[in-house]
Amino acid sequence: MTVPTAEQQQAVQRRTVAILSAGQVLGGIAFGATVSLGALLAADISGDDALSGLATASVTLGAALCAIPLARLATKLGRRRALTLGNLFALVGIGIVILAAALRVFPLLLVGIVLIGAGNAGNLQSRFAATDLASPRHRGRDLSVVVWATAVGGVAGPLLLGPGEVVGQAIGMPPQTGSYLFSLIAQTAAFVLYVVALRPDPLLLAQRIMAAGADQNAVEERRDHPVAARYAMFAIAASHVTMASVMAMTPIHLAHMAHGAHGGHATPADISSLVGVTIAMHVAGMYALSPVFGILADRWGRLQVVLLGQGLLAASLLFAMFVNDQAWGVMVALILLGLGWSAATVSGAALLTEATAPGLRTRRQGRSDSLMSFSAAGGAVLAGLILSNFQFGGLAVAASVLVIAIVVTSPLGRMRAA
Structure with missing residues (x-):
């Protein structure tokens, strides 16, 4: 096969970013629904708030x-085969979650959520797929556009809780699972989109271009900076643990607040409304400004934006420590938490790609996602225990240790000249 010209490569890259973005919109609906409902379903079926963290732990474990x-x-x-397989995992997982809620079997619920997390591994890979054909000076921007697209589905997922319950009741679905009907439809559409439209495959095309020596950035791209790459992996993982541990426990904390505000008699609708709006604002913070952080990473530098993310995470944790008894304070904390996560992970992913030679990229990207998810799974389990014993403010204090560690070790993220 012939190697495409530079203009043809740019055209394929624009089309690839558009397709990946559309797929992220659809995949984000299932992610948003699981984030909002997982902890509540786990607490309801198990009968123990301390086990609610296992829902988020299961999502991250699957990923x-x-x-x-x-x-x-x-x-x-x-990439096309990997993304479609991820969609299939998520579709099976959604079906199992609905069955588990109907049978009220807690272990089966966790199995379904693990499979949804496996599907989320494919969604995470989409951001790296956006860099396969990207030029170095636009790498952060292209990556962040795909991350941003998740905001549409991620915000819609929590906001569909109310309408989902109405539709679910009308067709006889178990309580608190109605919005998963929308997730099934969205995941099916994403599967079809990738199968039909993601051609040519961006990674296979990039490999062919590199093998032919036609990459204009070949000399710069072949250098490897393992220390900076490892720092990027650490910064991504630690920022994700900070975000996931606090976010996972927010629905439980808000449920307790709602009961307190209603004299201990808050209805499921009261709780769903408060949780849905708060998580929707958090997910908006995670994704809505990611193109801004991507552009800043291209212009200011990857490491500088990683540190900007830590500043936002620190501000979030301060609100969680000192204003956690007010709904507005929790909402501000969750918005800042999302913004800090976005800045750190967008710039961290760009740094990881830039610091890694082409032959090692896909392997390190997979390891980074695996480390990020395993760490967050452990963090979510610990978060449930910390919340039970030290409340929401104590959880924020514990999470701040990771922010400090990322800042202290940041000199390792500088790429040395070859």
Whole structure:
């Protein structure tokens, strides 16, 4: 096969980013619904708030287990195969969650959420797929556009809780699972989109261009900076743990607040409304400004924007420590938490890609996603225990240790000249 010209490569890259963005919109609906409902379903079915963190832990565990296998599959067969397999995992997982809620079987619920997390591993890979054909000076921008697209589905997922319950009741679905009907439809559409439209495969095309020596940035791109790459992986993982641990416990904290505000008699509708709006604002913070952070990473530098993210995370944790008894304070904390996560992970992913030689990229990207998810799974379990014993403010204090660690070790993120 002939190697495309520079103009043809740019056209394929623009089309690839558009397709990946559309897929992220659809995949984000299932992510948003699981984030909002997972902890509530786990607490309801198990009867123990301390076990609610296992829902988020299961999502991240599924993503961790599948990140490296999906990355290896992408290396051999391309991004399209890996992304569609992730969608299939999520579809099966959604069906199992609905069945588990109907049967009220807690272990089965966790199995379904693990599979949804496996599907999320594919969604995470989409941001790296956006960099396969990207030029170095636009890498952060292209990556962040795909991350931003998740905001539409991620915000819609929590906001569909109310309408989902109405539709679910009308067709006889178990309580608190109605919005998963929308997730099924969205995941099916994403699967069809990738199968039909993601051609040519961006990773396979990038490999062919590199093998032919036609990459204009070949000399710069072949350098490897392992220390900076490892720092990027740490910064991504630690920022994600900070975000996931606090976010996972927010629905439980808000449920307790709602009961307190209603004299201990808050209705499920009261709780769903408060949780849905707060998580929707958090997810908006995670994704809405990611193109801004991507552009800043291209202009200011990757490491500088990683540190900007830590400043936002620190501000979030201060609100969570000192204004956690007010709904507005929790909402501000969650918005800042999302913004800090966005800045750190967008710039961290760009730094990881830039610091890694082409032959090692897919492997390190998979390891990064796996490390990020495994760490967040452990963090979510610990978050439930910390919340039960030290409340929401204590959880924020514990999470601040990771922010400090990222800042202190930031000199490792500088790439040395070859």
